[in-house]
Amino acid sequence: SSSTGGSDSGKNKGGDKLPAVGATIYKFDDNFMSYVRRAMEAASEGKINLMLNDSQNDQAKQIEQVDTLIAKGAKSLAINLVDPKAAQTIIDKAKAKDIPVIFFNKEPDSSVLQGYEKAYYVGTTSSESGVIQGEMIAKAWEANIEKYDKNGDGKIQYVLLKGEPGHPDAEARTTFAVNTIKEKGIEVEELAMDTAMWDATKATEKMDAWIAKFNEQIEFVIANNDGMALGAIASLEKAGYFSGDKFMPVVGVDAIPEALDMIEKSKMFGTVLNDATNQGKATIDLATNAANGKDVLEGTDWTLDDSRAVRVPYVEVTIDNIQVGKDAYK
Amino acid sequence: MSTQAMKNSKITKWLFDHVIYVFLILLVIGIVIASPDFLSVTNLINILSQSSSRIIIALGIAGILITAGTDLSAGRMVGLAAVVSASLLQAGDYAYKMYPNLPELPFFVPIIIAMVVTGLFGILNGVIVSKFHVPPFIATLGMMISVYGITSIYFDRPPYGAQPIGGLSESFTKFAQRGIPIGDYEIPFLIFYAIIFSVIIWVIWNKTQLGKNMYAIGGNPEAAKVSGVNVAKNIIIIYMIAGLLYGFSGTIEAGRVGSATNNTGNMYELDAIAACVVGGVSLSGGIGTVPGVITGVLIFQIINYGLAFLGVSPYIQFIVKGAIIIVAVAFDMRKHAKKK
Amino acid sequence: MSTQAMKNSKITKWLFDHVIYVFLILLVIGIVIASPDFLSVTNLINILSQSSSRIIIALGIAGILITAGTDLSAGRMVGLAAVVSASLLQAGDYAYKMYPNLPELPFFVPIIIAMVVTGLFGILNGVIVSKFHVPPFIATLGMMISVYGITSIYFDRPPYGAQPIGGLSESFTKFAQRGIPIGDYEIPFLIFYAIIFSVIIWVIWNKTQLGKNMYAIGGNPEAAKVSGVNVAKNIIIIYMIAGLLYGFSGTIEAGRVGSATNNTGNMYELDAIAACVVGGVSLSGGIGTVPGVITGVLIFQIINYGLAFLGVSPYIQFIVKGAIIIVAVAFDMRKHAKKK
Amino acid sequence: MSEARTTNILEMSHLTKRFPGVIALQNVSLKVKAGTVHALMGENGAGKSTLMKCLFGIYTMDEGKILLDGKEVSFANSKQALENGVSMVHQELNQVRQQNVMDNLWLGRYPKKGIFIDEKKMYEDTVAIFNSLDISIDPRSRVSTLSVSEMQMVEIAKAVSYHSKIIVMDEPTSSLTEKEVDHLFKIIRKLQSENVAIIYISHKMEEILKVSDEVTIMRDGQYIATKSAKDLTTEEIIKLMVGRDLSQRFPSKMNQPGDVILKVTDLTAENESSFSNINFELRKGEILGIAGLVGSKRTEVMESLFGMRSLSSGMVELHGKEVHNHSPQHAIKNGFALVTEERRSTGIYPDLSISFNSIIANLVQYKKGIFLSDRKVHDDTKWVIDSMKVKTPSQKTSIGSLSGGNQQKVIIGRWLLTNPEILLLDEPTRGIDVGAKYEIYQLINQLAADGKGIIMISSEMPELLGVTDRILVMSNGRAAGIVDTATTSQEEIMRLAALY
Numbered sequence A: 001s002s003s004t005g006g007s008d009s010g011k012n013k014g015g016d017k018l019p020a021v022g023a024t025i026y027k028f029d030d031n032f033m034s035y036v037r038r039a040m041e042a043a044s045e046g047k048i049n050l051m052l053n054d055s056q057n058d059q060a061k062q063i064e065q066v067d068t069l070i071a072k073g074a075k076s077l078a079i080n081l082v083d084p085k086a087a088q089t090i091i092d093k094a095k096a097k098d099i100p101v102i103f104f105n106k107e108p109d110s111s112v113l114q115g116y117e118k119a120y121y122v123g124t125t126s127s128e129s130g131v132i133q134g135e136m137i138a139k140a141w142e143a144n145i146e147k148y149d150k151n152g153d154g155k156i157q158y159v160l161l162k163g164e165p166g167h168p169d170a171e172a173r174t175t176f177a178v179n180t181i182k183e184k185g186i187e188v189e190e191l192a193m194d195t196a197m198w199d200a201t202k203a204t205e206k207m208d209a210w211i212a213k214f215n216e217q218i219e220f221v222i223a224n225n226d227g228m229a230l231g232a233i234a235s236l237e238k239a240g241y242f243s244g245d246k247f248m249p250v251v252g253v254d255a256i257p258e259a260l261d262m263i264e265k266s267k268m269f270g271t272v273l274n275d276a277t278n279q280g281k282a283t284i285d286l287a288t289n290a291a292n293g294k295d296v297l298e299g300t301d302w303t304l305d306d307s308r309a310v311r312v313p314y315v316e317v318t319i320d321n322i323q324v325g326k327d328a329y330k
Numbered sequence B, C: 001m002s003t004q005a006m007k008n009s010k011i012t013k014w015l016f017d018h019v020i021y022v023f024l025i026l027l028v029i030g031i032v033i034a035s036p037d038f039l040s041v042t043n044l045i046n047i048l049s050q051s052s053s054r055i056i057i058a059l060g061i062a063g064i065l066i067t068a069g070t071d072l073s074a075g076r077m078v079g080l081a082a083v084v085s086a087s088l089l090q091a092g093d094y095a096y097k098m099y100p101n102l103p104e105l106p107f108f109v110p111i112i113i114a115m116v117v118t119g120l121f122g123i124l125n126g127v128i129v130s131k132f133h134v135p136p137f138i139a140t141l142g143m144m145i146s147v148y149g150i151t152s153i154y155f156d157r158p159p160y161g162a163q164p165i166g167g168l169s170e171s172f173t174k175f176a177q178r179g180i181p182i183g184d185y186e187i188p189f190l191i192f193y194a195i196i197f198s199v200i201i202w203v204i205w206n207k208t209q210l211g212k213n214m215y216a217i218g219g220n221p222e223a224a225k226v227s228g229v230n231v232a233k234n235i236i237i238i239y240m241i242a243g244l245l246y247g248f249s250g251t252i253e254a255g256r257v258g259s260a261t262n263n264t265g266n267m268y269e270l271d272a273i274a275a276c277v278v279g280g281v282s283l284s285g286g287i288g289t290v291p292g293v294i295t296g297v298l299i300f301q302i303i304n305y306g307l308a309f310l311g312v313s314p315y316i317q318f319i320v321k322g323a324i325i326i327v328a329v330a331f332d333m334r335k336h337a338k339k340k
Numbered sequence D: 001m002s003e004a005r006t007t008n009i010l011e012m013s014h015l016t017k018r019f020p021g022v023i024a025l026q027n028v029s030l031k032v033k034a035g036t037v038h039a040l041m042g043e044n045g046a047g048k049s050t051l052m053k054c055l056f057g058i059y060t061m062d063e064g065k066i067l068l069d070g071k072e073v074s075f076a077n078s079k080q081a082l083e084n085g086v087s088m089v090h091q092e093l094n095q096v097r098q099q100n101v102m103d104n105l106w107l108g109r110y111p112k113k114g115i116f117i118d119e120k121k122m123y124e125d126t127v128a129i130f131n132s133l134d135i136s137i138d139p140r141s142r143v144s145t146l147s148v149s150e151m152q153m154v155e156i157a158k159a160v161s162y163h164s165k166i167i168v169m170d171e172p173t174s175s176l177t178e179k180e181v182d183h184l185f186k187i188i189r190k191l192q193s194e195n196v197a198i199i200y201i202s203h204k205m206e207e208i209l210k211v212s213d214e215v216t217i218m219r220d221g222q223y224i225a226t227k228s229a230k231d232l233t234t235e236e237i238i239k240l241m242v243g244r245d246l247s248q249r250f251p252s253k254m255n256q257p258g259d260v261i262l263k264v265t266d267l268t269a270e271n272e273s274s275f276s277n278i279n280f281e282l283r284k285g286e287i288l289g290i291a292g293l294v295g296s297k298r299t300e301v302m303e304s305l306f307g308m309r310s311l312s313s314g315m316v317e318l319h320g321k322e323v324h325n326h327s328p329q330h331a332i333k334n335g336f337a338l339v340t341e342e343r344r345s346t347g348i349y350p351d352l353s354i355s356f357n358s359i360i361a362n363l364v365q366y367k368k369g370i371f372l373s374d375r376k377v378h379d380d381t382k383w384v385i386d387s388m389k390v391k392t393p394s395q396k397t398s399i400g401s402l403s404g405g406n407q408q409k410v411i412i413g414r415w416l417l418t419n420p421e422i423l424l425l426d427e428p429t430r431g432i433d434v435g436a437k438y439e440i441y442q443l444i445n446q447l448a449a450d451g452k453g454i455i456m457i458s459s460e461m462p463e464l465l466g467v468t469d470r471i472l473v474m475s476n477g478r479a480a481g482i483v484d485t486a487t488t489s490q491e492e493i494m495r496l497a498a499l500y
């Protein structure tokens, strides 16, 4: 299959005889989803005709794509929701044609999932990346309190770069990262929080303003994704950080290669890796079985929990276990 | 000229004047050749129902374009309407309600509330354009940014914060998702809403004083003033009507998707404006028809649907879509170029 | 009229003609009142350096606006240039290179390659507009969509797929991130690039035939045509220059942030067009100055930076930003309205 | 010189030009001798401008041949035409109003020093040309600040500055005063002495006979005749143009002025540099002319009466009751109608149909509930087309494709539909051919006879003298006097116009 995400990857290889599986990705060029997508493409090779769609971060578009996929005769659907609350609409459409649906990466309400016995979920809980990020921050803080607590008040003075407001991941990561730190008994003080819309350039510019305003007061930079973390690092470097003994702990989420590189260069403290390979593989495994009318777990090692979900955990990545991150790109 | 030549030239002229309909047909033929099973009732219904809310939005924008204005805030207004109506349309027993104590309202109440809200923003647009003489591009760009802020504030609130607003009441999702069964098929209600609004707008444009004034303002604003047209008032009404249409459209977007976020509707305006232009609406004002607008939207939707149906890779879809838009309009422009 | 009254009326007239500069000053005063420590050299440097690449983009778009065109593809072209140049600028020892075997190039080579690429797309824009008579809004909207597809294909490739292209070589990041130390401060090179391009563009607009033709084409295309101006050629060159500017800008965007994705530059065109209009460029063509464009961009950037600096909540920022844009232009429009 | 005057510098033969739905030129020929002024005459829409545009490379002809100085040419664009010694003063002012005079003059051929423009040379060359033509306009002033006649003079200077063999002037005098027309004629004589051929298009008979050597007449896109000017009379030209006898230029008057219906007292504009203290009365069934030099603020008085400009003081009484026209809507409600002087910019909706253009000022009358009655719209449009004798294939034809005269008739028709009591006409016959003019005069007469009060601005003295009952003469924003048409003379009016 083509790496640019040829939609009907199986088709060119005489896949017309293979069962058709319709898939939507919430946004094709999302760092993380691009890996999941590849894992899916790799896993579907020779087994199914995978019809991939880019929902362009627009739930209405995704609904339309589902219509198209059903019209094209998909035997099962693998859906990466844009908006988790829209699951019901998709289930309604699938149910009407008795097509199984595997949601992945963005988790629908469990009650909605329970409403259709052919609906499953593969992925993590949205909150988990935030929780892991929070735990990582707490651990780092406690280990380096001498160095990190610049004003010595025992509180973390942080700035937070948020993704697109209203985006489920942005909201969950923001809330759970901070809450987790607090739950660990560490006091925090939010100096500033602003949206950089997932964007590195905007993050650089917000960070420029914050450095000008708070300068030495900032003790931690929390970013909802690695892209914004990198933007913040560019701004910090400009302000003289990461040279000599001027340091700032920055954390992100996604474990993109550039972030791993920054961690190795000690310009970033850590990030959170989501296991793209296994998410993609599990999704395809379930979807393939469903398309063939088999039990979804048949011939696989995956297990379903009470809410009919296959859980693929997040992993914290710091300099100590950087190889885990690198292996994800093998 | 012989009568034969005369006839030929008439046909040529007709074709030139209706080149965009010809383009639509060629487009469909192209897709069918690539994939014969494109020709199915299901696909037709899908395309029409997907076009419905876009047609309603495009009709709103088209009126504004005809007055030589533009509206970049359309998409964000759709989002505002979607969020407002969804928040008032949650099922009584849904666990994550924005207003936990709100009883389930009859579905037309939230629709009307959403329309009133966007109608008011439409009026505001119109006032800024006509009373403060801010170029429509800037007025509505500012509004687009501000409305997004307002929608986000409304959206990101206790008890659940910035969560997609789901759990819409069944009476409402029926209104947006179901249809009238005819034989083996179900004709979605959406299509009927689009038809109803198209007829209403057609009547306004062609049979009322407001409509004539709208063309006059776009055709020659100075002359309109001299002709005794209250330019400001009419512009405000046109923007208001657009606002009302966005309001309705936003509500059915929420219903169609089953939920709404502050990102709903993002960038719809660009597609709508482009569809209008493809459908023969002039960006410099004074020219445009309802059938043209509908054709423009259908062309867009057939491109979108057709490319996905053909299984073209998503990135290639972008390239092809951009190219088709340009080619369609270049085609259409030949009728003007010919004059030389 | 007494000489005193005469003087007063002259001052009033001057203020009316330069209202946007007055607005800029008022804006700064407003922010300083809200937070006195806004007034610092660091903030000044930050704002200027953040404005730099935007000024370069805005100058490109402004030329097009003056010809009565528009360019919605600017942001996507910036993204294309950012991705292309970043992919060629990765440090030799960086582990995740797009071209693992590519030696580290002197940094100006990728800059030139990026500029050539976007320059070619600029020419394509110009050809579509001037030769095929596609309205610039549609031509560049189509281009915006297509270029995004092209950038995405280039970007989302083995070995690493859709990952930000980072690890830029130090010689290049220096070029984009460092500056000339003066006293305690470092004046970023970025600011000098903006100055250099501003001067070049000022000379083109004011001292060359191309510049005069540009104003003439925007002011009255018929007049230009019958005076023997090759309208198509000049339009193509203006779009090409814009493309070159986007190319440079995209490269320094990549350098400034240290990485690039296919989303870099998204929607920059709207900000740039709005900044031009705020700075007095007319959307109907024929009017605009380099200092005006620069002022427009600075106003925008002061709003962005100032609101973040004040710690205004993000949603409120949107609302305020939208409102300020409208107010600034409404203010500026009074000078025209007054004439009657 | 006499030899030069016998060689044809230009021969256009058997030109045909078609537009979608219209044949603008059919087998038209034109021969112009060097060093002569060749007038091109014909009714509106006869194809004069189209013929010249074919020569100048703006349009491409469908059939035919053009010989310039004996060589066959076919210019693909205006640049080629200019480079080959053909320049043109266009019927519509073609200027970049945001730029200054010299930028406009040298547009398309700026003097350069290296890659930069040589502003100094540009300035000096402009001054030299203006001096040689006796024009006093600052080369650095912005075109938008010039008066219409100054713009026209710049256009003429520009055409001359190409040092062409042929200069086409398409209605160069439509917005010039008599004095400026004389100035132009002097320029033409000078050019003629330099062996330049001038193709001169105008609807003003007096000018034609005065300035031209030969006259070519066209009708309905066809060539009719070429004659020596000295063998022609006004009547003959008119006959050839309209294809029938037109015994007089002005219809005989039949209106009977009655009681005063409109009284204007001390009208003063809010804008100080505009008009002040205007007093006059208008009677039922009277035609009141307003004379004055261009820039004497006649238009502004009229626009103020119609509610388009604000007043600082003064009173307007209709039937003895004071009325305030704050906007055109009020004015229309009070029974006023205004045909503006700039047909293009404030009159027509060029892309819209004749029907639309006819009914737009009168919509309230078509309302049936909230809808408009298609039937009445259709009937009224038909009335406009029939009673104004508009030449058009159908009601749906866009007005932009009609000739100027026909457009003007539609606009007058538009205002008659509102059934006004006071009809304000600002240069109602500008750029309109004699035939159409006569029809419009007849119409004005008829309207006055029907009891309407008519105020008519005109810069054509014979027209004022031929049509009006009394004439208000304005000078520099002030009323210089009101004269009785029957007893006044051109000289008296000119004297008053120059009073302040």
Ligand SMILES: Nc1ncnc2c1ncn2[C@@H]1O[C@H](COP(=O)(O)OP(=O)(O)OP(=O)(O)O)[C@@H](O)[C@H]1O
Pocket: B339, D019, D020, D022, D023, D024, D042, D043, D044, D045, D046, D047, D048, D049, D050, D051, D091, D401, D402, D403, D404, D405, D431, D433
């Ligand atoms: N671009 C065009 N498209 C279609 N028809 C046109 C165009 N230009 C001119 N015509 C038509 O061609 C005919 C000749 O027009 P033209 O402007 O040459 O007349 P004219 O003799 O110059 O009249 P006037 O005295 O009013 O200027 C008219 O019927 C006009 O409607």
Ligand SMILES: Nc1ncnc2c1ncn2[C@@H]1O[C@H](COP(=O)(O)OP(=O)(O)OP(=O)(O)O)[C@@H](O)[C@H]1O
Pocket: D292, D293, D294, D295, D296, D297, D298, D299, D300, D341, D427, D457, D459
């Ligand atoms: N400063 C200005 N800006 C814009 N338009 C102007 C300006 N000054 C004059 N005009 C316009 O130019 C035209 C001629 O103006 P003015 O009233 O001075 O002369 P006039 O005597 O009425 O002209 P005419 O004799 O041609 O009717 C009017 O339409 C007027 O609106």
Ligand SMILES: [Mg+2]
Pocket: D048, D049, D050, D091, D170
């Ligand atoms: Mg003409």
Ligand SMILES: [Mg+2]
Pocket: D295, D298, D299, D300, D341
């Ligand atoms: Mg006037």
